[in-house]
Amino acid sequence: MDRPRPPGSFLPLPDAELEILIALADGEAHGYAIMRAVAERTEGRRRLGPGTLYTALKRLLAARLIEEVVASRDAGSEEARRRLYRLSHFGSRVLEAELDRLSTLVRHGRKRLHILLPSGGRS
Amino acid sequence: MRHASPAALRLSVWAYAHLLRAYPTSFRAEFGGEMALLFSDCCRDEWRSAGRAGVFCLLARAALDTLVSAPPLWAERLEETMKGQSADRRWGFWLADHGLAGGGLVLLAVGAATSWWAISLGSAALAIAFFAWVAEADGLLALPRPGRVAIRRDFGFDIPFAFKVRRGERVLLFVREEDAERGGWSDLYTVLDRPKGTDGFEPCWGLPPNPIPSGWSLRGHVPVHDLRFESHDRSTYVTRGSLERSLSAVGV
Numbered sequence A: 001m002d003r004p005r006p007p008g009s010f011l012p013l014p015d016a017e018l019e020i021l022i023a024l025a026d027g028e029a030h031g032y033a034i035m036r037a038v039a040e041r042t043e044g045r046r047r048l049g050p051g052t053l054y055t056a057l058k059r060l061l062a063a064r065l066i067e068e069v070v071a072s073r074d075a076g077s078e079e080a081r082r083r084l085y086r087l088s089h090f091g092s093r094v095l096e097a098e099l100d101r102l103s104t105l106v107r108h109g110r111k112r113l114h115i116l117l118p119s120g121g122r123s
Numbered sequence B: 001m002r003h004a005s006p007a008a009l010r011l012s013v014w015a016y017a018h019l020l021r022a023y024p025t026s027f028r029a030e031f032g033g034e035m036a037l038l039f040s041d042c043c044r045d046e047w048r049s050a051g052r053a054g055v056f057c058l059l060a061r062a063a064l065d066t067l068v069s070a071p072p073l074w075a076e077r078l079e080e081t082m083k084g085q086s087a088d089r090r091w092g093f094w095l096a097d098h099g100l101a102g103g104g105l106v107l108l109a110v111g112a113a114t115s116w117w118a119i120s121l122g123s124a125a126l127a128i129a130f131f132a133w134v135a136e137a138d139g140l141l142a143l144p145r146p147g148r149v150a151i152r153r154d155f156g157f158d159i160p161f162a163f164k165v166r167r168g169e170r171v172l173l174f175v176r177e178e179d180a181e182r183g184g185w186s187d188l189y190t191v192l193d194r195p196k197g198t199d200g201f202e203p204c205w206g207l208p209p210n211p212i213p214s215g216w217s218l219r220g221h222v223p224v225h226d227l228r229f230e231s232h233d234r235s236t237y238v239t240r241g242s243l244e245r246s247l248s249a250v251g252v
Helices: A015-024 A031-041 A050-062 A089-116 B007-022 B025-083 B087-113 B116-137 B240-249
Strands: A066-069 A084-087 B148-156 B160-167 B170-178 B185-195 B217-223 B229-232 B235-239
Touching: A015 A031, A015 A050, A015 A066, A015 A084, A015 A089, A031 A050, A031 B025, A050 A066, A050 A084, A050 B025, A084 A089, B007 B025, B087 B116, B148 B240, B160 B235, B185 B240, B217 B240, B235 B240
Parallel strands: none
Antiparallel strands: A066 A084, B148 B160, B148 B235, B160 B170, B170 B185, B185 B217, B229 B235
């Protein structure tokens, strides 16, 4: 059996995968809901196309950072054709590690910027 | 009351369903349905907010998205395919494909500074390298193997029910008939031939080539077990020695 990879080995996460994990941190969602959540959160600046979204979902499923939710819905309905995804426990740990990494990066970046521009970059 | 979808919506959804063919079959089987559904939802949103122009912009963005997201999946697919191949074949294909791709890039670089013909040749080499890579990954291309003849087969597992080979100016068809008396398949292949470049109705496996379909002539029968078949990935080969013996038995 494969040994589980430590969360740190997945970092840095590619943009699309990070966006998806953040969207799924709110709860389970299907592809369309994830895409809408990303567009709303970024005020329309980031739009995931279907190809980018589903290739990222495929990778996240393979790495077990997310899992598919088996929902009992009316077979044949449009909702039943949509697969629901949720963040796995391991995925939450990877997301947390990535957010820690990014906040450290931002903190260091701001510190350097304040040294360079004591006014904080505002003229 | 539900209104019929506008033509722009239907056209975009239809075009996107065709764009999905750019993805490998396994990926399409797993996510294609959902991707089409998601695209159709996005089309409806765009139609409500920006009308026809919005829908066509969305289709253009989806086409770009496909161009960006499909090649990495093909690369993964190729890597998986190559893992199952013999080392010789892997390296042979790698060298041929990378040689073409490398040569193409060099020609493009030279062409950028000198002339249009180098750009054209470079682009052609890159295109061939790309399609060879895709064809190999999808099992469409049978690579030549020493001492083996690639055959076009129609169904069957270890032993094809029917297959074709080319011999000089002739096309030879081997068809295994159904043995109604014993049940199952006959132990003989019926060998038919026709000149290359002529049309001939191709008998299906399981249907006895009797009467002989127009365009074909009967060459004889050969025992099925005289032929040695090999399958590599999705390509099938027959050993040259066993094929030659069978062909000389029917006077070809």
